[in-house]
Amino acid sequence: MxxxxxxxxxxxxxxxxxxxxxxxxxxxxxxxxxxxxxxxxxxxxxxxxxxxxxxxxxxxxxxxxxxxxxxxxxxxxxxxxxxxxxxxxxxxxxxxxxxxxxxxxxxxxxxxxxxxxxxxxxxxxxxxxxxxxxxxxxxxxxxxxxxxxxxxxxxxxxxxxxxxxxxxxxxxxxxxxxxxxxxxxxxxxxxxxxxxxxxxxxxxxxxxxxxxxxxxxxxxxxxxxxxxxxxxxxxxxxKTLAYRMKGHAEHAGVLATFLDQHKQVERVFYPGLTHHPGHEVASSQMSGFGGILSFLVKGGPDDADKVISNLKYFNNATSLGGVESLLERRAAVEGPDTKTPQNLIRVSVGLEHLDDLLEDMESALDKVS
Incomplete structure (x- = not known):
């Protein structure tokens, strides 16, 4: 099968x-x-x-x-x-x-x-x-x-x-x-x-x-x-995993490209981007790059928190993999011993309409730029 x-x-x-x-x-x-x-x-x-x-x-x-x-x-x-x-x-x-x-x-x-x-x-x-x-x-x-x-x-x-x-x-x-x-x-x-x-x-x-x-x-x-x-x-x-994953990966790839070009974003972590240091290895062992990405907001943790607070369709919550888009400032969740950058936002890209997600993210970033 x-x-x-x-x-x-x-x-x-x-x-x-x-x-x-x-x-x-x-x-x-x-x-x-x-x-x-x-x-x-x-x-x-x-x-x-x-x-x-x-x-x-x-x-x-x-x-x-x-x-x-x-x-x-x-x-x-x-x-x-x-x-x-x-x-x-x-x-x-x-x-x-x-x-x-x-x-x-x-x-x-x-x-x-x-x-x-x-x-x-x-x-x-x-x-x-x-x-x-x-x-x-x-x-x-x-x-x-x-x-x-x-x-x-x-x-x-x-x-x-x-x-x-x-x-x-x-x-x-x-x-x-x-x-x-x-x-x-x-x-x-x-x-x-x-x-x-x-x-x-x-x-x-x-x-x-x-x-x-x-x-x-x-x-x-x-x-x-x-x-x-x-x-x-x-x-x-x-039963729907294969089709959900294709949607998650498609949306994450488009959102990663958008964030990679935004003036308020310092860096994007997504193996589907060709300049990602692990892109070549990922391409050799993966048939798709998944639905999770992370990015660094220019500035500090307060700037990242402002981006999160301005979003409508991305829920500020722990976990990932659901049909709804979730994100969080990961260092705030991991606690004082974290090695994660304080301005890093991890995103679980959901299955909402891609245009809504892109418009929402663009609006939130523009408000802190």
Missing amino acids: KFETLAIHGGNLITDSQKPVIQPITLSTTFGHQEGSLIYTRANNPNRMALEQLLTQMEMGTAAAAFSSGNAAGMTVFQALPLGSHIIAPADMYHGLKKLLVDVFKDKLELTFTDLTDIENLKKCLQPNTKLLWIETPSNPLLKISDIKSLCTVAKENDLITVCDNTFATPVFQNPLKLGADIVMHSSTKYFGGHSDILGGALITKQNNSFWEQIVNIQKTGGAVPSPFDCYLLCRSI
Whole structure:
């Protein structure tokens, strides 16, 4: 099946004798004891089975595990590592996961954060106890691009497990498992949900090995799993993922070009721009450049806040991937330890009419110029 067909049909697991076109929600927390019984919904549920089946096919893996949030998915990977393991991760790693590593795992794991857009930095950071390489591309919020294939080659030469956060690109535009990654991670809250009303996370593996078995054990024993209703909603939303992503990417590309030419904008971060330092690598491993961009407003944080306050159709809110356009001054959200420029605005470009978005942004920028 092509991706669009898979997204529509891959998540239906019909057991009802009436053959409903859409899989019903199975709310029961427990199942009668019999051969093959699911037993208890923390361990498994028909709607979670359907979602994990769909995720596996979308990322072209062998198995998937769904979680209650993206951070729960990431935390499960970290928990599955031996005590004292060394992790190499991007310096601009998503703030929520980086905070999780620094605050929760600081006494359990060794951490090195570096710029993974330069493969030599990975080689310099290797230690005898290095177990995991974490890749995030495009990165959040600077849209840096890392060469997945090259990084995974070095990782394999040194017996590292490689996990790639594919949230920004989605499998519509990028397939890290095909580029050498061992596991793909998603915050399914974002583009998979697509409507800013579902919290979830996911891991998809290339191989069903002992490390993956440990991840599944933590998932089922720890119980940080999505509800049947959330699984149902995700399967429903993913049916339109391919078409939503095409719209998000088209709008982001046009808006990035507009901002790149505006006198009140200092710099635009979007891999679809030909002068973006990661454009060539992105073009080689992505079939589209996604719906997220960031830009620096000329001036300081007050000027960026003024732009935000003057907008009508861009909601000042955290998160991304919904049909509505969202933005925020990212440094204000990340807190005092942030390395993000104070005048940077991250934009999740939505599916409103493009003319309305462009007019709105132009008006807001002109008011502070």
